[in-house]
Amino acid sequence: MNEFDDNEIARLLRLKRYEQPPPGYFENFLHEFHRRQRDEMLRQPLWRICLERAHGFMLRLDARALASYPAAVAAVLVCAAVISLKIYQQPETARVALQSPPALSAPAHPEGEWSLTSPVATQIFRTQPVRSFNGSALTHRAAAAPPRYVLDSVPVSYEPTFRF
């Protein structure tokens, strides 16, 4: 005779309806759940945990919405680079033109007038453009001289004669 037939099993299992959890079970349920979750996570290798966290972080950031930010930053950087290149690659004549007006103009402070600026600094400031001006004058003189052409460096009389 089999003691544990279907009815007996059903009767035994029905007794489990009256089972109650130990006291404090529901109070500690959330804490216990988190502890088990952490234990399960720590069983995984470290690289998998990092990968899952990075994946979750990217999903939270919504990469589609952030896709326009790098493009905007790149555009701003390109514009800044182009503007800086244009500023630093101005022609030399433009710099001379910017420096020359103070040299050609009369000194801001006359001789008798009291000034805080040192005379040495003023002298240096005034001599530099003059040098460049003299150099340019020399080049103008050389340009004004008539060009000298040498058609043939050996005169005709020096040509070797035929000897038999």
Next chain:
Amino acid sequence: MKLSEEHRAVVTMFHIQGMPHAEISKILRVSEGTVRSRLFYANRQLQNYLDEFRKNPVS
């Protein structure tokens, strides 16, 4: 925890919670025949475990 997940769910819902087969089949999204089949095999396993326990209560 000797029963499988599927068998344990059917046994819990039918014997302990007292649900009918139709409701269990809706919850588990299986046919009623599958529920009855799982119950039958789960009862068979439990009978075997209880017989072993009756013969050798220490284990």
